[in-house]
Amino acid sequence: MSISDRIKEARLNSGLTQEQLAKLIGVAKTTVTGYEKGTSEPNIETLGKIMDTLKVDANYLYQDVTDFPVRVTYIEMQHINKYRELDEHGKEVIKYMVDKEFIRTGNEKNLKYEITKLKSEEPQITDLSKLTIDEKVALYRRELEIEEKKAEEKSEVS
Numbered sequence: 001m002s003i004s005d006r007i008k009e010a011r012l013n014s015g016l017t018q019e020q021l022a023k024l025i026g027v028a029k030t031t032v033t034g035y036e037k038g039t040s041e042p043n044i045e046t047l048g049k050i051m052d053t054l055k056v057d058a059n060y061l062y063q064d065v066t067d068f069p070v071r072v073t074y075i076e077m078q079h080i081n082k083y084r085e086l087d088e089h090g091k092e093v094i095k096y097m098v099d100k101e102f103i104r105t106g107n108e109k110n111l112k113y114e115i116t117k118l119k120s121e122e123p124q125i126t127d128l129s130k131l132t133i134d135e136k137v138a139l140y141r142r143e144l145e146i147e148e149k150k151a152e153e154k155s156e157v158s
Helices: 003-013 018-025 029-037 044-054 058-062 074-084 088-104 107-121 133-157
Strands: none
Touching (some): 003 029, 003 044, 018 044
16 A cells, blocks of 8 residues: 555544545645545645544554555554553463464464474374364464574574
């Protein structure tokens, strides 16, 4: 998405029309239309007003301008910002819930390789289909920890 698409997305997520946004930032409706079509770009002062009005930051608006490999929607960015404000306990709770939902929704097929690797390390696990969601989450999280440790060890050697 371009900055023009991001401005439009943020405006729509804010429930504003082009005319309403134009009034709030002090420009003509046709100017907002130009921003959203990509035929013109706001100056720095107007850009600041847009960000304040739509409650977005420059990282959100310009994220596609860089070679950043992950694309984030406005709603996802809001969740990320809330997550960053949590204490460590809150972050752990969210990680657990996301892992659990990931497995519950059938994405565990994507984890089959990781769980199979753990199964080979833990002979008491004989039938993955009999594991509870909590057990699958625990196995998945342990695999992530193992991968993190391997990455740390590799970076220490380099």
